[in-house]
Amino acid sequence: MTIRPLRFGIWALVHGSRAAYQDPEEPYDASWERNRDLVVAAEALGYDSTLIAQHTINPHQEDLDQLEAWSAAAALAALTSRIEIIAAIKPYLYHPVVLAKLALGIENISRGRFAINLVNAWNRPEFDKAGIGFAEHDARYAYGREWIAVVSRLMQGERLTYKGEHFDVRDYVLRPGSLYRPRPLIYVGGESEPARALVADHGDVWFINGQPLDDVAGLIADVAARPRATVPLRFGLSAFVIARQTRAEAEAAYQRLLDLSKKDAPMKAIQKQNTDPKAVMMQTMLKSARVGSNGGTAAGLVGSYDEVAARIQGFHAAGIELFMLQFQPFEAEMERFAKEIIPRVRAQSPAGDKLAHPAGSR
Numbered sequence: 099m100t101i102r103p104l105r106f107g108i109w110a111l112v113h114g115s116r117a118a119y120q121d122p123e124e125p126y127d128a129s130w131e132r133n134r135d136l137v138v139a140a141e142a143l144g145y146d147s148t149l150i151a152q153h154t155i156n157p158h159q160e161d162l163d164q165l166e167a168w169s170a171a172a173a174l175a176a177l178t179s180r181i182e183i184i185a186a187i188k189p190y191l192y193h194p195v196v197l198a199k200l201a202l203g204i205e206n207i208s209r210g211r212f213a214i215n216l217v218n219a220w221n222r223p224e225f226d227k228a229g230i231g232f233a234e235h236d237a238r239y240a241y242g243r244e245w246i247a248v249v250s251r252l253m254q255g256e257r258l259t260y261k262g263e264h265f266d267v268r269d270y271v272l273r274p275g276s277l278y279r280p281r282p283l284i285y286v287g288g289e290s291e292p293a294r295a296l297v298a299d300h301g302d303v304w305f306i307n308g309q310p311l312d313d314v315a316g317l318i319a320d321v322a323a324r325p326r327a328t329v330p331l332r333f334g335l336s337a338f339v340i341a342r343q344t345r346a347e348a349e350a351a352y353q354r355l356l357d358l359s360k361k362d363a364p365m366k367a368i369q370k371q372n373t374d375p376k377a378v379m380m381q382t383m384l385k386s387a388r389v390g391s392n393g394g395t396a397a398g399l400v401g402s403y404d405e406v407a408a409r410i411q412g413f414h415a416a417g418i419e420l421f422m423l424q425f426q427p428f429e430a431e432m433e434r435f436a437k438e439i440i441p442r443v444r445a446q447s448p449a450g451d452k453l454a455h456p457a458g459s460r
């Protein structure tokens with residue numbers, strides 16, 4: 099397997115803090131202004147990518163603010179110049195023709211830095227209460243498979259006629275296509291068998307939830323072995339980082355967040371009720387105590403600066419190219435990571451890793 103140079107990204111804070119909502123060091127804030135400043139600061143610190151999750155309502159507590167992903171992505175595209183911008187998308191919420199048009203718009207505003215993250219949904223009320231209906235887990239993936247086939251071909255400038263179970267698109271072409279490359283990148287987040295089949299057939303990068311190295315290596319081996327029509331699949335990992343000078347300091351910071359996160363228990367109980375029990379991602383996350391979403395600290399990036407840098411190298415050797423990171427308090431810890439960890443990791447990497455590389459280059 100060819101392992102590409104490492105890239106580091108940050109999760110935007112579209113629904114506020116990632117580890118614990120009631121943290122005196124990070125008051126609740128999911129505003130556009132905060133997210134704008136966060137991503138602009140991340141770019142200045144050298145981060146390569148940002149992931150903007152998509153939820154129409156806050157998935158933890160519906161009366162809390164939730165930033166809209168696609169309008170934020172377009173605005174961030176105009177305000178930044180180097181960082182890759184990935185916006186998540188749940189197929190049932192947008193017709194594929196409309197979504198492909200939006201994606202190409204942001205691709206060109208960003209001058210070739212845009213990507214979509216196809217996600218399958220787990221929060222039942224988000225669809226149910228809108229009257230869309232919440233199809234069964236594998237039926238959602240079957241719909242997503244048709245949907246991405248249409249989006250992908252339209253994004254690449256093809257004049258498309260497509261007739262499937264869900265879509266009937268005739269002689270459709272979108273102009274302009276990407277002015278910078280064949281099309282925006284396609285990431286896929288999801289761990290179940292249909293998610294793996296879908297990313298092997300239609301994705302450029304598979305996003306894996308934070309979990310121990312051996313588990314991640316097993317997932318990569320499974321999906322990398324699947325036949326593909328195009329270039330090899332690439333891999334990204336979500337992880338929550340707690341790095342300090344010493345391991346004891348990091349453990350204390352972890353304990354602080356773990357204790358604070360217990361205050362969110364009532365909110366988490368509601369979230370559990372709303373979650374599709376077949377979502378494999380949620381089953382993975384129940385395996386260990388952790389803070390952060392999408393696996394969070396289960397990836398093991400908690401420790402001294404040297405330990406965290408070494409673990410990142412381990413994941414990189416297993417095939418992870420992009421680390422999509424969470425912190426709390428986010429701004430300060432994101433800065434610490436850029437100053438303490440990224441230089442350590444780069445110093446241990448082969449020479450190629452030290453070279454600048456264009457965000458999201460194919």
Ligand SMILES: Cc1cc2nc3c(=O)[nH]c(=O)nc-3n(C[C@H](O)[C@H](O)[C@H](O)COP(=O)(O)O)c2cc1C
Nearest residue numbers: 151152186217218219287288289290305377378379
């Ligand atoms: C990196 C990553 C990002 C995700 N972002 C979102 C998101 O923005 N919105 C959402 O509803 N679900 C998101 N998900 C969850 C997936 O949509 C999906 O529901 C979940 O992985 C369950 O699917 P599975 O059974 O295939 O694991 C994300 C998952 C991953 C791994």
